[in-house]
Amino acid sequence: xENLDEITAALPPITSCCGGETGSTSKPLRIDIHTHIMxxxxxxLKQKYGYGGWISVQNNGDGKAKMMIDGKPxxxxxxxxxxxxxxxxxxxxxxxxxxxxxxxxVFFNYWAEPEHCADLARYLNDNIAQTCSxxxxxxxxxxxxxxxxxxxAVAELKRCVQELGYKGIQIGSHINSWNLDAPELxxxxxxCEELDVGVFVHPWDMDNKGRMEKYWFPWLVGMPxxxxxxxxxxxxxxxxxxxxxxxxxxxxxxxxFPYTIGRIEHGYxxxxxLCATSCxxxxxxxxxxxxxxxxxxxxxxxxxxxxxxxxxxxMCGSDYPFPLGEHEPGKLIEECKxxxxxxxxxxxxxxxxxxFRMDETLYAKDA
Numbered sequence: 001x002e003n004l005d006e007i008t009a010a011l012p013p014i015t016s017c018c019g020g021e022t023g024s025t026s027k028p029l030r031i032d033i034h035t036h037i038m039x040x041x042x043x044x045l046k047q048k049y050g051y052g053g054w055i056s057v058q059n060n061g062d063g064k065a066k067m068m069i070d071g072k073p074x075x076x077x078x079x080x081x082x083x084x085x086x087x088x089x090x091x092x093x094x095x096x097x098x099x100x101x102x103x104x105x106v107f108f109n110y111w112a113e114p115e116h117c118a119d120l121a122r123y124l125n126d127n128i129a130q131t132c133s134x135x136x137x138x139x140x141x142x143x144x145x146x147x148x149x150x151x152x153a154v155a156e157l158k159r160c161v162q163e164l165g166y167k168g169i170q171i172g173s174h175i176n177s178w179n180l181d182a183p184e185l186x187x188x189x190x191x192c193e194e195l196d197v198g199v200f201v202h203p204w205d206m207d208n209k210g211r212m213e214k215y216w217f218p219w220l221v222g223m224p225x226x227x228x229x230x231x232x233x234x235x236x237x238x239x240x241x242x243x244x245x246x247x248x249x250x251x252x253x254x255x256x257f258p259y260t261i262g263r264i265e266h267g268y269x270x271x272x273x274l275c276a277t278s279c280x281x282x283x284x285x286x287x288x289x290x291x292x293x294x295x296x297x298x299x300x301x302x303x304x305x306x307x308x309x310x311x312x313x314x315m316c317g318s319d320y321p322f323p324l325g326e327h328e329p330g331k332l333i334e335e336c337k338x339x340x341x342x343x344x345x346x347x348x349x350x351x352x353x354x355x356f357r358m359d360e361t362l363y364a365k366d367a
Contacts, residue, residue, distance in 0.1 A: 029349035029363060032091075032329040033100040033200070033356075034251060034293045034317030038107065039127040040082040046070075049116045055106055067106070074106065080321045084131050088138055090321070094328050097349070098363055099320070100356065101128055102142035102170035105204040110175050114149035121146050121156055129164040137363055140356060142170040142200055150184055154191045161195045167356040168198035172205065173230035180230050181237020181278070193245045198291075198355050202251045203227045219324060227255025231290060232264060238279040240286055247355060248289075249315065253296035258308040261287070291355055293317025294347060295326055299336055311343050315351045 038057075045054035055074065058066040063079040080086045081104075091099060103124050109117045121144050128141040143160040145153040160166040169192070178184060180201075192199055206212070206222030227250050234240050234248065250257065257264075265283045268275045291313045296302050306314055316333060319325030326332060333339065333347045353360050 027095070028345035029098070029353075029360070030096050030330050031098045031100065031316060031349040031352040031358075032096050032318050032320060033249070033315045033352050034295060034325075035087075035099045035101050035320040036081070036104045036322065037084075037087075037101045037128065037131065038077075038082050038104055039124065043123075045120065049113070053111065054109070067104075069106075078321065084135055084139065087321075088135065091138065094330075096329050098138060098140060100140050100142060100168075100200075100352070101131065102200065102202075103128070103144045105170075105172060105202050108144060108147070108172045108204055110146075110148045110172060110205075112148075114146050114152055117146035117148065118152040118156060122159075125156070125160050125164065125166070129160075129166070132165075140358065141166055142168045145169055145171065145188070147171055147175045147185070147188070150187045153188050157188070157191050157195065157197070161197060166197065167358065168200060170200045170202055173201055173203040173226040174205065179233035179237070181233040181239050185239075186242075189239060189243045189246055192247075193243050196245075196357060198247045198249060198357070200249045200251065201227065201230050203230070203255065223252060224255035227252060228257045228260065231255075231257050235264075235283050235286055236268075236275055236277075236279050240289065241279055241281055247291065249291035249293065249355060251293055251295070251317070252319075253294060253301065253305050253314075254290070254292040254309065257290075258292070258305050259301075261308060288313065291315065291351070294330075294333055295319055297326065297332070299332060299338075302332055302336060303338055306339075306343075306347075311346060312351055312354075314347050315355060316348050 042055070042057055045056065046052050052070045054069070056068045058068060060066070065077050067074045067077060080090055087099065107120070107124060109120060125143045132139045132141045143157065143166045145156050147153050157169060174180065175182065175185070203223040203226035206218040206226055208218040212218055212222060231248070231250055231254070240246060261283065268283055287308060288310050290309060292305060292309055293316070294302060294314050295317050296305060316330045318329035320329060330348050333344055336344070339347070352358065
């Protein structure tokens, strides 16, 4: 294990999230809220739980590995997916000060027996907590929960917040056949409000059959759709109305939502019999309450996202360390000529400090 001081020597001085100096330059704090991590070792989950469908990992011994599901390749990964020291090196190279780390969505395992999902969630959450404990200036964790069992999910959420110090959770865009407005999920939303945690919604389990099989469509087209269904369910299902303190952040720039909000609102107006059965508030009223990451890969899209959601509600997020992410986290924000330095500081780090209730002083260079 390499010395952290040597790894981080190349990092620029860290400054206030509002742009004020705490070092010799005026660079703002850069927090990447959308990054994924997994344990360096996984038990044989099929053997442990007695049935298939679980992820296994074949380590190639060269800093690379294959993630497999029932013997079939799922994804090739490299050591930056499980080695915090490698991540810190790459953070230094791209001027990222802090990563918010969460599990890879394929580990949600909402399809599994609830007690088995809860057991694995505990293992994953303990692993992330250990990484954050080793490098508290570099990593902040999001917990994963067995969402298919709200009772077990609330218990694990309380453990993660009260015993491990978690600031938020990551959940999927749906839970098996439940959209996020399912009444079964109400205890989880209540607990999130009471515990004051941020909720990061990540698309998963996209349609990958028939017309969606080719061209990487589940990731390119399916993910934005999944995210839009998720936030549409939270709005039309009255979840945001019933839980005014619930903080929701959507991955991938909110999917298609910011760019179809006009159509969604128009549907609410012209077909209230279909769209307004469970909510009283106009969908537009929730703009300014919903957060997103910045992962849109296009300056025009970023500016529209900011215009719709608000400059205080967009946070730097890269989807590190995967190929569809932003390979230099925050570069699109940093190079955007339409943004003031103050606004860039908010997007790069200031908004994340607020969303996750982070203590900014912990991430100053000499803290």
